[in-house]
Amino acid sequence: MAFDHPLNSLGLPKPPSETRVVVAMSGGVDSSVVAAELKAQGYDVVGVTLQLYDHGAALAKKGACCAGRDIHDARRVAEAMGFPHYVLDYENTFREAVIEEFADAYLAGATPVPCIRCNERVKFKDLLATARDLDADCMATGHYIQRKMGGRAELHRAADAVRDQSYFLFSTTQDQLDFLRFPLGHLGSKAETRALAAKYGLPVADKPDSQDICFVPNGNYAAVIEKLRPGAAEPGEIVDLEGNVLGQHNGVIHYTIGQRKGLGIGGLETPIYVVRLDADMKRVVVGPKEALSTRMVPLREINWLGDVDLTSKAEWHIEVKVRSTRPPRAAILRPISAHEATVELLSPEDGVSAGQACVFYQPDSSRVLGGGWVWRGY
Template identity: 65%
Template sequence: MNSLGFDRPPAETRVVVAMSGGVDSSVTAALLAEQGYDVVGITLQLYDHGVAVQKKGACCAGQDIHDARRVSESLGIPHYVLDYESRFKEQVMEDFADSYIRGETPIPCVRCNQTVKFKDLLETARDLGADCLATGHYVRRDVGPDGRARLLRGVDTGRDQSYFLFATTQAQIDFLRFPLGGMEKSEVRAHGERFGLTVADKPDSQDICFVPQGRYVDVIERLRPGAMEAGEIVDMDGTVLGSHEGIVRYTIGQRRGIGVGGQDTPLYVVKLDPAAKRVIVGPRDALRTAAVHVRETNWLGDALPDDGLPVQVKIRSTRPAVPARVHSGEDGGLHIVLDVPEYGVSAGQAAVIYDAETATRVLGGGWIGKAVSADPRLAAA
């Protein structure tokens, strides 16, 4: 059995590596080539051929394609650039804009993994005769006692990307490999220096690749002209406190830049009502969420018991996993009841479910369709 789990020599195992031009995917390709695998590098052209994204910390830009090509040349592996721009615009960018218009806070990087990368790219890898697709994600894959491949959190807790991969299906996990999942970031950079890669000290991507300078409102205006409709800012009792120029400018939990002042206590955005074009504000306690309804679910665990299953759940990428109980919901969804209310949960975010004991194995997850407030006034609304 070789290091990727195939019963044949590495030289007879073809691996397609998704190369973004960063240090992680470059080291992934280098390690596999060093082990003697038949490595093919693929970089996806996702947005505007790199012209509109000329900023540090953005992935998928022209410089990144250049970097991936240079690394491939230094490793002596074939490298291809695939134009996925149209499908990326349709499946990721337009979904991003529509989600904000619905009063949600989307995570386009998850949607990109769910559609373009782990669906379209995976099919392309199969077409190239690959035995597997490898990426530089900080997440682990192993095979459980039942013989099924499992998705686990990365060893480097500060870099773990399992939250962003909750939508990876069982069939996709079977085909995917994550060589960096058991490493710390410092170890990966050390490998980059050992291989003499030009990207060894390249900064990590920080921003959404199609949102220059973080101005997501500009992207929405371009994709959905006329979507910015003015409306009222009201308190939880319906008293009008001010006006706004579009709910897409607000997110749940926002405190600064709301547009109302002179209040005795700090106010936060606690709810968005796109139908009424209203932004509802209130005290921080009103941000407490008791439960979430989840749609578009991907379940990787065993069948759920009738009385639910104790789990741990992350409802924001930057928050730790917390104890909860997950139940089967309507229309194939899930209903997650939190043991202790969480703050600032927004529709459009992901709820990612882990095992209750260690919060290591990804059991599944889905997109939050509704956050049930612990405040009776909002819960009933």
């Protein structure tokens, strides 16, 4: 099929002026630069910002995305660059799809990653549907990840390993990937993004990056959970691997797998760590560092982005991340079904917990092959 126009910078066969792009704008420098750059290239840009939680509380929280101050900043960028901007109230959707599960996961002794669920269930689902309703040709975000064309659209790690957000986007489906664009993924550093912001005179050029989870003030998870689930912080016992009582705790929600400090247990010859959270028994199980070591990781809710079906092979030799801050490690993926599998880590990892994501990568490549959720505690 011959096109009347060459592909534009977003990979579409039409002039930028005839290409409508919805830009998901958080109010931060990354998404603002995406919107400004695309507008400067002549695209028909529409900015959309989501209000995800209480507007009044959001105004008071520093260092968060999707807060009242950030909505204001996104609007200022749109006004400065001359494109329309809309604010959509997704507060109820966000609470039901992200916050409620976050609280329940912690109560069950898991370690949830709500930013992944937000991308999966809100930004790349409802917001993407809204973009289609606005007759957009694609939706662009400020995420640091790359979309490359092979036989079809592929997901790849960002050029800047420090900024790479592939861990948080593993659940992006092929259909979503066909519609999404990530204009910052090829940049070598955040400094390049800020330089572009300065070039366009954006009011957010020097704005600090968002920190922590947007709805968790100052990283205090327990306070949020207690507010959502009154009485959640019930006291219980701290026990060793044999069940011997070593002390008392004031709620399992205050502990995470791998935690060493703040256990309130002294007089031991060797350091001890939280190795398991037994929410049903209200017990925090502790043990030596070697007890944290995990080799076999069961997964469910797998999103597979490979070129052939996951179940077409009995084993896949891949690399995986079980923490966003750790480099990919060699592993063997053994499918059970299209959505369940077991990963064998060739080098054991410490502190693997139910509720975390395990993200798949193609060896000797930047390509993301998908991932799944760790579903059983250790």
